[in-house]
Amino acid sequence: MTILIETRDVSRAFAVGRGLFAKKRMLHAVNGVSLAVREGEVLAIVGESGCGKSTLAKMLLGLLAPSAGAVLIGGTDARSLARVEIARRVQPVFQDPYSSLNPRRRIADIVALPLEVHRVGASGERRRRAVEMLERVGLPARLAPAYPGQLSGGQRQRVAIARALVMQPEIVICDEPTSALDVSVQSQILNLLMDLQRELGTTLVFISHNLAVVEHIATRVAVMYLGRVVEEAEAGALFGAPQHPYTQALLASALTPEPGLGVPDLGLGPAFPDPLSPPAGCAFHPRCNRRFAPCDAVEPVLQPRAGGRVACHLAGV
Amino acid sequence: MSDATLEASAAAASPDPRGVALRRVAGHAGLMTGATLLAAIVILSLAAPLIAPHDPYAQDLAKRLAPPIWDARGDWSHPLGTDNLGRDYLSRVLWGGQISLLIGFSVMIISGLIGSTLGLVAGYFGGRIDLVVTFIVTARLALPVVLVALAVVAVASGSLLVVILVLGLLKWDRFAVVMRSATQQVRHLDYVAAARAAGASTARIILREVLPNVAPQLIVVATVEAASAILLEAALSFLGLGVQPPLPSWGLMISEAKAYMFFSFWLIAIPGTALALLVLAINLVGDGLRDTLAPDGRA
Numbered sequence: 200m201t202i203l204i205e206t207r208d209v210s211r212a213f214a215v216g217r218g219l220f221a222k223k224r225m226l227h228a229v230n231g232v233s234l235a236v237r238e239g240e241v242l243a244i245v246g247e248s249g250c251g252k253s254t255l256a257k258m259l260l261g262l263l264a265p266s267a268g269a270v271l272i273g274g275t276d277a278r279s280l281a282r283v284e285i286a287r288r289v290q291p292v293f294q295d296p297y298s299s300l301n302p303r304r305r306i307a308d309i310v311a312l313p314l315e316v317h318r319v320g321a322s323g324e325r326r327r328r329a330v331e332m333l334e335r336v337g338l339p340a341r342l343a344p345a346y347p348g349q350l351s352g353g354q355r356q357r358v359a360i361a362r363a364l365v366m367q368p369e370i371v372i373c374d375e376p377t378s379a380l381d382v383s384v385q386s387q388i389l390n391l392l393m394d395l396q397r398e399l400g401t402t403l404v405f406i407s408h409n410l411a412v413v414e415h416i417a418t419r420v421a422v423m424y425l426g427r428v429v430e431e432a433e434a435g436a437l438f439g440a441p442q443h444p445y446t447q448a449l450l451a452s453a454l455t456p457e458p459g460l461g462v463p464d465l466g467l468g469p470a471f472p473d474p475l476s477p478p479a480g481c482a483f484h485p486r487c488n489r490r491f492a493p494c495d496a497v498e499p500v501l502q503p504r505a506g507g508r509v510a511c512h513l514a515g516v
Numbered sequence: 517m518s519d520a521t522l523e524a525s526a527a528a529a530s531p532d533p534r535g536v537a538l539r540r541v542a543g544h545a546g547l548m549t550g551a552t553l554l555a556a557i558v559i560l561s562l563a564a565p566l567i568a569p570h571d572p573y574a575q576d577l578a579k580r581l582a583p584p585i586w587d588a589r590g591d592w593s594h595p596l597g598t599d600n601l602g603r604d605y606l607s608r609v610l611w612g613g614q615i616s617l618l619i620g621f622s623v624m625i626i627s628g629l630i631g632s633t634l635g636l637v638a639g640y641f642g643g644r645i646d647l648v649v650t651f652i653v654t655a656r657l658a659l660p661v662v663l664v665a666l667a668v669v670a671v672a673s674g675s676l677l678v679v680i681l682v683l684g685l686l687k688w689d690r691f692a693v694v695m696r697s698a699t700q701q702v703r704h705l706d707y708v709a710a711a712r713a714a715g716a717s718t719a720r721i722i723l724r725e726v727l728p729n730v731a732p733q734l735i736v737v738a739t740v741e742a743a744s745a746i747l748l749e750a751a752l753s754f755l756g757l758g759v760q761p762p763l764p765s766w767g768l769m770i771s772e773a774k775a776y777m778f779f780s781f782w783l784i785a786i787p788g789t790a791l792a793l794l795v796l797a798i799n800l801v802g803d804g805l806r807d808t809l810a811p812d813g814r815a
Binding site: 257260261262281282283284285286287289290291293294295298299300301302303304312313316317359362366 | 705706707709710711712713714715716717720725728729
């Protein structure tokens with residue numbers, strides 16, 4: 200399968216000021232991530248809040264330039280591609296449908312915006328295609344002249360999906376597309392995404408912290424921790440036999456529907472490490488219950504394993 | 517997709533946001549009062565050539581300082597009396613309204629263009645550009661308007677055009693400050709990111725995505741600034757720095773009447789009332805628009 204978009208060792212650091220006179224410090228939101236997205240797959244990127252998922256998504260969309268490394272779109276460095284060219288191939292669906300639609304434009308205009316920017320057809324043709332796309336995502340044509348304020352959260356997310364798909368991009372990057380929605384609407388949106396992915400053959404990058412959702416939709420999963428990919432594998436392999444202790448903890452933390460079981464004890468401790476001063480060696484070692492000699496000194500690298508890659512000293516043992 | 521259709525019918529029943537805004541406007545007593553008053557002043561001033569009983573410059577020295585009709589000695593040939601040169605006061609007040617409105621409107625346009633451009637650019641790009649714009653705004657705030665006007669009039673002599681340019685080129689600071697902070701709030705929203713991801717140009721994003729969403733704040737600042745420009749013109753003309761005689765500016769009329777205020781108080785009271793009513797009307801409209809268009813920005 201051809202690789203549509205690829206990150207080569209990308210990092211992104213932000214200067215964080217702490218008051219007027221304190222020296223600025225660098226926060227490495229994403230740190231040396233190499234991932235390839237192949238045609239037709241659904242790659243899920245999971246990890247807890249602050250692990251760099253959204254920063255990675257912004258770099259894949261070309262909205263944020265990497266501070267090191269490169270994003271390759273169709274084999275070409277994104278920096279040498281025009282914004283319009285990237286837009287034709289990669290489109291986003293954001294987390295919060297209440298802030299991703301311009302409240303002062305009509306639904307049809309919002310969906311037709313990419314067509315307008317790319318000068319596709321005359322305005323009547325654009326409108327027809329926008330309405331067609333709205334119907335495809337399950338919204339009636341009579342909502343076309345409405346404003347976003349008149350729509351529910353689920354409907355708004357459908358509009359955002361229609362806008363992302365109207366130019367028929369190769370890849371759609373969904374950054375937590377369901378986490379701002381009611382539980383009852385979440386499954387509708389997920390099913391819609393899966394249906395559209397099958398019908399249109401669009402490749403999806405699906406960013407989430409919800410493992411139940413990921414298990415439902417993904418064909419391949421990458422687990423991030425403090426800006427690094429710690430494990431990457433086919434969905435079945437990852438959910439069946441997680442290798443990295445962090446992945447194991449994540450899977451164990453996914454709540455089961457049985458109320459008697461309560462919240463599982465992961466032995467992780469409550470502390471999320473400070474991303475401004477990440478621990479030496481393996482970033483996960485202070486929370487890992489299986490650490491041994493090299494963990495606090497040597498940083499593990501991603502190594503191949505059955506159906507994927509894992510960055511853990513245990514894997515080599 | 518039946519759930520979606522259900523949701524849709526529920527949404528379609530909820531009213532159009534423009535309709536909601538219109539109803540809020542109509543239900544706002546202050547806004548309606550201000551708008552009616554402002555409309556009346558605008559219509560009367562614009563219709564001055566048609567309804568003014570006399571030429572505002574025609575002197576009739578035999579009828580100097582004639583009192584208005586509510587005085588026992590008043591008569592209908594000069595309903596608001598005459599000034600110290602025997603010019604019909606009603607005609608001068610009507611024509612003077614044109615000057616006040618012209619100044620308020622043009623200053624609002626000039627300063628609005630300068631200020632909101634600077635504010636939008638600073639707020640959208642941030643970083644160094646923001647620092648530069650903030651510095652320019654601070655430098656501008658260090659210049660007192662009346663002193664600059666004094667210097668300019670000393671060099672270029674006072675005229676309507678000079679007053680408009682001085683005020684227009686000086687009074688953009690509030691536009692810049694308000695537009696900057698409003699833009700900063702909007703530019704981090706996802707619909708701006710979505711437009712960028714769709715490949716839209718920066719100019720397009722600022723004009724089509726950001727500007728419509730900061731327009732309510734812009735309108736509110738514009739009304740406040742128009743009222744303040746009208747008052748400043750009156751103040752400058754009163755000091756002799758603004759509009760020059762014999763043009764009928766309300767500020768100038770007050771200034772010319774100050775020598776007669778103990779015997780013919782209406783010479784000050786009439787243009788003073790007109791000025792107060794116009795500024796009150798504009799401020800009521802501005803307040804009302806803030807309540808109805810940008811309710812979340814209410815202090």
